[in-house]
Amino acid sequence: MEFLLYSLNYKPELTGIGKYNGDLAQYLVDKKANVTVMTAPPYYPEWKVHEGFSNKFSAVNDSGVQILRSPLYVPKSVSTLKRLLHLSSFALSSGMRLLSNLRLKPHVVFLVQPTLFCAPITLLYCKLTGALSVMHIQDFEVDAMFGLGMGKQGLFQRVARYVESWLLQRFDVVSSISFSMLENARSKGVEEQKLLFFPNWSDTEFITPEVDGSSIRNDWGYFQDDKVILYSGNIGQKQGLEVVLDAAKHFQSDPKVKFLIIGSGAYADTLKMMASNMGLQNLQFKPLQPWEDIPAILSMADVHLVVQKKGAADAVLPSKLTNILSVGGHALVTAELHTELGKISEKYRNIYTLVEPENSKAFINALAQLITLDTRIPNLTARKYAIDNLNKDQVIDRFISDLYLHLEKNSEKLGNIHAK
Template identity: 60%
Template sequence: MKLLLKSLNYAPELTGIGKYNGEMCEAFVEKGVNVTAIVAPPYYPEWKVHTGYRKFWFKSEIKNGVELVRCPLYVPEKVTTIKRLLHLATFAFSSGLALFSRLFKKPDVIILVQPTLFCAPLTLLYAKLTGITTVLHIQDFEVDAIFGLGLMGDGKAASVAKKIERWLMSGFDAVSTISYSMLENAKKKGVPEQKLIHFPNWSDTTFVTPDTDGSVLRQEWGFSNQDKIVLYAGNMGAKQGLEIVLDAASALRENSQIKFVFVGAGAIVDKLKTMASDLELSNVYFKPLQPWELVPQLLAMADIHLVIQKKGAADAVLPSKLTNILSAGGHAIVTAEEDTELGRIEKEQPGIYECIEPESIGTLVSAIESSIKKNTTKHNEVARKFALSHLDKNVIIDRFISRLTEITESNSDFAKEIK
């Protein structure tokens, strides 16, 4: 099978969609799939193009068996709604040029990762001209995220955007996404059930395990064995609403053993640092993104993990950071409404994590205090068992490749019947 991936994000980005795309494509190659990826230069979550990728037009490279075509795009230093739209539009244009340069090197199937839906029109046009199979893989529902978080009004603009989204989604041969609630959302947007594929994010359960010792990293960062580390690791953007964590740190500042550690980068990291300084929070620490080989130690170091989201974001965005927390057997506090998938998982798997009301400082403070009183020195067996049975990387990718093969062969047989 020849597969073409089209996405904004790709390795060596260390978090989110880029990390998963890189792992997915390399796993495909290991399983005999010929893979090309049309992607942007690495820039996320720092919102700064990595060194070595800053001065080029288009750049091709082979990385671990994957043919990569890097396409230029606008990356704003300060992210606003207008600048983000321009950012997405420039990649849609440049990646479209790269795609149509391959008219005579057509794959069997093309996977477009959302975000960004801006790329859908040219992707569907290319597929129509070449007769290939198309899959839309939804990591984030962009339209839902934008309007759910109040970044744009919920009036006529929202209605038009949702109609365009519905029309574009209907053009794909299959739509995959990372959670069952997101599959239901896609169904509500008009995607027939037979077109839907459950393709969840995964964890390398043999690498991220509860057996890892985090004490060395804890000591390197100046924390004692008596300290209780409350960790947020990942992207620091507007949709997380991380200001609430600083408010919780302020409320718990009298307990000198509780240390709040932010690890990562993102659009609002400078804002968070300024806020922490203004509040004179000596119990808050900021660390940069860590290399993948240190992630198991980082997760093992923490007593409590935070998965923070604003109201209205949980069903549009299933946080990818949670998969590794579960694989590590971490004790997590997750902010999500009860009727979201995160809320339902907690009910179905009691003890897997603590799900609390989003955007409630008092509830978050109480949850942290309660978790600290519990024995968090032992790993969370419920979380680890869930990861082993539901999040194993090889099982998930093998199942997805099998489904792609079925769809591609079915479309090929249909095309022959028409002829």
């Protein structure tokens, strides 16, 4: 199979979409597929082009994956207007790059949302090459924008939602990472037979409860009887991490409760300044850590935080949760009951503790309960869920099989594969 992955994000980005794209591309290569990746220079979540990369057109082969990078505007501070310029700049530069590579003639073009801005050029490219068009939704960026109040209501919102629906309906396949997000796609007019469930995954053989995190715990200055409360990942506005600062302030009188935030992002400097102004001595910030250290870091934490604002959880399913579940972590998750996270918590009792977003009192009360548990004993419900539902090999193999079924339904596309 000739597979073209088209996305803003790709490895060596350590978090979120870039990490999953890197895993998928390498897995397909290992399965003897020819994979081309159309992407940008790595910039996320720091919102700064990574050292060793230039914000220019480039091409390189990495472990059998042909990576074509196109420049984009990376704002130092993120606003609604700057984000739109950021997304549209990538769509413009990568779109020109895409059309200049008609010779690739892929069997499948796998576009990852965000960004929806690349959808028109993707559909045109697939029309010209005969490729199967797949829209994979990691974030419903239009829903996220309006849900978080970043866009004005009224005519602009109606036009944005109409264009989104119109574009989604024209892809051969629309996949997403949760059943709630697939239901959302269905409500936007995507036909049932086009929908494909393709969740994010975890390397459940690498990230396990058996990994010993005591050495990192010691190196970072924590005692064995400390309760370490960990948030790890993107530090952005949609997370609503102010509630973590409120919790740190509440527990400041207890010397055994320590808060740790690992990550970076557009909101990181603001959050650090807020923590400093609050005089929080029990909160430590660290940058993103190497992937090989992640199992030990996750294992050493007593409580894991998955925090989002209201309006985000329906549009965005946090990728960090997969590895927390795989390590058997005790997690405190902010989401409303009607969301996918809420439905999972109801179906799998004790998989994690769920509280209402942006409710500091509920968040602190739930945290107070969690730190009384023996958190050295893994959460077996979480671990079993990860093994049964999030194993990387099983998830990607099922996706490949499902993709071939969709190719069979699109006989012209299937003929395209057999002819090459």
